[in-house]
Amino acid sequence: MDSLVIGLLQFLVTIANLALVAAGLAIVFGMMRVINFAHGEFLMLGGYAAIVSNQAGLNLWVSMFIVAPLVVGLVGAILERLVIRRLYGRMIDTMLATWGISLALIGIATIVFGNTVAGISPPLGSLSIGQYAIGWYELFLVAVVAVLFFAGWLFLRFTSAGLVARGTMQNRQMAGALGIDPNRVYAVTFTVGAAVTGLAGALIAPIAGVVPSIGAVYIAKAFITVISGGTAILAGTLASATVLGSVNTFFSFVLSPVLGEVALLMAAVVLLRILPRGISGRFFRRSL
Amino acid sequence: MIKNVNRRTLLKLAGAGAAASVGPFYLRSAGAADTIPVAAIHDASGGIDIYGRPMINCVNLAVEELNAAGGVLGKKIDLVNYDAQSNMQLYTQYAVEAATKQKADVVFGGILSASREAMRPSLKRFKTLYFYSLLYEGGVCDRNTFCMGSTPAQTLEKFTPFVMKHFNGKKIYTLAADYNYGQITAKWIKKFATENGGDVIQTDFFPLDVSEFGTTIRKIQAAQPDIIMSVLVGAAHNSFYRQWVASGMKDKIPMASTTFGIGNEQVLTSPEEHNGIIVSYAYFDGIQTPENLDFLKRYYARFGEKADAVTEGAAMSYHAVNLWAKAAELAGTTEREKVIEALETGLSFTGPAGKTTIDPATHHDTLDVYIAEVRDGKYNVLESYLQQPPADTAAVCNLTENPNENKQFVIDVQI
Numbered sequence: 001m002d003s004l005v006i007g008l009l010q011f012l013v014t015i016a017n018l019a020l021v022a023a024g025l026a027i028v029f030g031m032m033r034v035i036n037f038a039h040g041e042f043l044m045l046g047g048y049a050a051i052v053s054n055q056a057g058l059n060l061w062v063s064m065f066i067v068a069p070l071v072v073g074l075v076g077a078i079l080e081r082l083v084i085r086r087l088y089g090r091m092i093d094t095m096l097a098t099w100g101i102s103l104a105l106i107g108i109a110t111i112v113f114g115n116t117v118a119g120i121s122p123p124l125g126s127l128s129i130g131q132y133a134i135g136w137y138e139l140f141l142v143a144v145v146a147v148l149f150f151a152g153w154l155f156l157r158f159t160s161a162g163l164v165a166r167g168t169m170q171n172r173q174m175a176g177a178l179g180i181d182p183n184r185v186y187a188v189t190f191t192v193g194a195a196v197t198g199l200a201g202a203l204i205a206p207i208a209g210v211v212p213s214i215g216a217v218y219i220a221k222a223f224i225t226v227i228s229g230g231t232a233i234l235a236g237t238l239a240s241a242t243v244l245g246s247v248n249t250f251f252s253f254v255l256s257p258v259l260g261e262v263a264l265l266m267a268a269v270v271l272l273r274i275l276p277r278g279i280s281g282r283f284f285r286r287s288l
Numbered sequence: 289m290i291k292n293v294n295r296r297t298l299l300k301l302a303g304a305g306a307a308a309s310v311g312p313f314y315l316r317s318a319g320a321a322d323t324i325p326v327a328a329i330h331d332a333s334g335g336i337d338i339y340g341r342p343m344i345n346c347v348n349l350a351v352e353e354l355n356a357a358g359g360v361l362g363k364k365i366d367l368v369n370y371d372a373q374s375n376m377q378l379y380t381q382y383a384v385e386a387a388t389k390q391k392a393d394v395v396f397g398g399i400l401s402a403s404r405e406a407m408r409p410s411l412k413r414f415k416t417l418y419f420y421s422l423l424y425e426g427g428v429c430d431r432n433t434f435c436m437g438s439t440p441a442q443t444l445e446k447f448t449p450f451v452m453k454h455f456n457g458k459k460i461y462t463l464a465a466d467y468n469y470g471q472i473t474a475k476w477i478k479k480f481a482t483e484n485g486g487d488v489i490q491t492d493f494f495p496l497d498v499s500e501f502g503t504t505i506r507k508i509q510a511a512q513p514d515i516i517m518s519v520l521v522g523a524a525h526n527s528f529y530r531q532w533v534a535s536g537m538k539d540k541i542p543m544a545s546t547t548f549g550i551g552n553e554q555v556l557t558s559p560e561e562h563n564g565i566i567v568s569y570a571y572f573d574g575i576q577t578p579e580n581l582d583f584l585k586r587y588y589a590r591f592g593e594k595a596d597a598v599t600e601g602a603a604m605s606y607h608a609v610n611l612w613a614k615a616a617e618l619a620g621t622t623e624r625e626k627v628i629e630a631l632e633t634g635l636s637f638t639g640p641a642g643k644t645t646i647d648p649a650t651h652h653d654t655l656d657v658y659i660a661e662v663r664d665g666k667y668n669v670l671e672s673y674l675q676q677p678p679a680d681t682a683a684v685c686n687l688t689e690n691p692n693e694n695k696q697f698v699i700d701v702q703i
Binding site for chain 1: 500503
């Protein structure tokens with residue numbers, strides 16, 4: 001019984017981690033079709049923003065929930081203005097440009113913070129269930145992801161700004177003809193994507209620690225999750241995080257961590273072979 | 289803009305970049321005839337610089353001290369440091385450069401086993417003596433190479449039973465990095481645990497970029513071992529210690545490690561994460577001998593209070609330079625063959641890490657092994673085992689009988 005409960009919680013934690021890491025990319029790539037190779041570095045910057053401001057004496061929660069999204073959102077806004085804006089609709093070029101940005105950010109972070117692991121201990125203690133225990137912080141992340149996705153859904157579904165964003169992504173010319181400035185919508189969307197990524201980076205920092213090169217650990221998983229999810233950025237990302245996270249946890253638990261990673265990648269390959277347009281290309285087609 | 293750059297100009301640019309980055313290393317003091325050229329090749333930057341920086345400091349310190357005392361054979365040592373930037377290709381390139389252009393009499397360096405194996409063939413071909421100072425998985429058998437660090441049999445043979453006794457447990461759960469060092473070390477742990485009446489109930493291997501250990505921690509909770517043995521390596525694996533504490537496991541199952549601290553992890557993790565972890569190396573900066581205390585005073589006086597803490601690899605780099613100098617003095621020359629013969633007389637050096645004696649048959653060394661507990665970013669030495677021979681390499685390698693041997697044996701661990 002204990003093992004069942006803890007197993008279930010572990011599933012939720014893994015799924016939430018994947019969804020969290022992929023959320024910002026779902027906005028930038030899923031909505032805007034910008035292949036952001038600097039996504040991992042946005043996570044890294046979020047982690048550093050939280051850790052540095054926390055070490056400077058700021059409250060941990062303030063650093064994670066306010067400082068990190070602001071800093072990375074700002075970085076995103078600047079990069080959008082300088083680089084990304086010139087490349088909308090040119091997918092391969094965005095890939096090259098953001099790869100360059102990614103290398104530059106790693107270099108800058110290495111110069112500023114040094115090439116060592118920075119970290120803060122996860123707050124909140126742990127929850128014991130029989131002979132098992134799980135960190136409260138990890139469960140807290142599950143709640144944050146749920147709130148984040150629910151808020152995203154409310155925004156896209158019920159606000160006019162959400163409608164404008166969806167409309168612009170679907171048909172840029174038509175949106176322009178209706179008097180909306182697509183450039184502004186794109187700029188805001190990219191900034192929001194970067195800010196969400198910054199928040200995600202800050203939230204995983206206490207668990208994983210931060211090094212300038214940590215982005216490489218997450219970038220592949222984030223892309224796999226978003227692409228397997230398909231066009232519905234919220235439902236699709238959540239669905240693929242659920243499938244891939246479950247597969248990963250199950251095989252890590254039953255076999256070994258190495259095979260858990262292998263199983264995740266295999267699942268993504270099979271998924272895309274059967275559903276080339278992602279999970280939401282077939283199911284949840286009318287959802288967001 | 290992009291269109292104007294063709295392949296040729298790109299190559300030119302790359303070439304110019306490479307030349308510019310190599311350039312400074314050519315700047316050496318003039319009058320090389322009355323100095324002894326020596327090379328040190330380590331990672332001073334890039335992903336594994338945490339291992340490299342203290343090693344470079346110690347090579348520099350040893351050379352400066354020898355020079356201040358009049359040099360070797362009356363000549364000053366002319367040391368050139370090459371930064372391999374955590375790039376295996378550069379190791380090969382710099383090894384060739386040190387051997388052919390600088391004409392170094394001896395090369396110190398290499399960190400990961402991959403970097404050692406990148407340099408070893410070139411240095412052998414150009415007949416340039418080579419010292420490798422980091423602990424590794426054992427088995428290198430090459431008359432041109434001297435391995436100064438501890439190997440699994442030296443540390444684990446005493447460490448495994450000590451840990452079992454210290455924590456009063458028999459069931460061990462091993463977590464190891466998934467490459468040759470981790471695989472081999474895990475086998476040794478199983479062997480020594482079994483021999484001492486214990487049992488390794490499970491061994492999990494992790495790719496080097498895994499930073500998510502939640503599932504594993506749940507598995508450990510299900511298995512209920514008495515002891516965790518960590519053979520985790522690198523920055524991503526560092527997060528295990530953090531997640532372990534976050535899951536409230538810190539005081540439930542004690543932990544020992546064969547790798548914690550090689551990259552000064554005790555500074556990168558918080559006391560609540562590392563207090564109580566037991567580790568075993570051939571050197572700790574907590575060793576309370578007059579030689580070590582004096583050495584640490586000189587080290588921090590030279591590199592400042594904030595210098596990287598001295599690791600086993602660093603202390604052994606210091607021993608390596610001094611052993612080579614001693615051998616050259618004994619041989620009366622820095623000529624390679626004579627120096628090797630002098631080292632093979634079973635030369636020894638007593639320094640910060642205690643007494644290190646070259647084993648002629650394996651070109652490894654007999655050294656003192658210490659067991660320590662990590663506490664508040666420092667090491668408290670609990671136990672020392674003097675003069676441990678390199679038994680693992682000795683089982684497969686005998687350079688006295690087969691001086692032309694040139695390979696790294698994969699030691700078959702019999703359980």
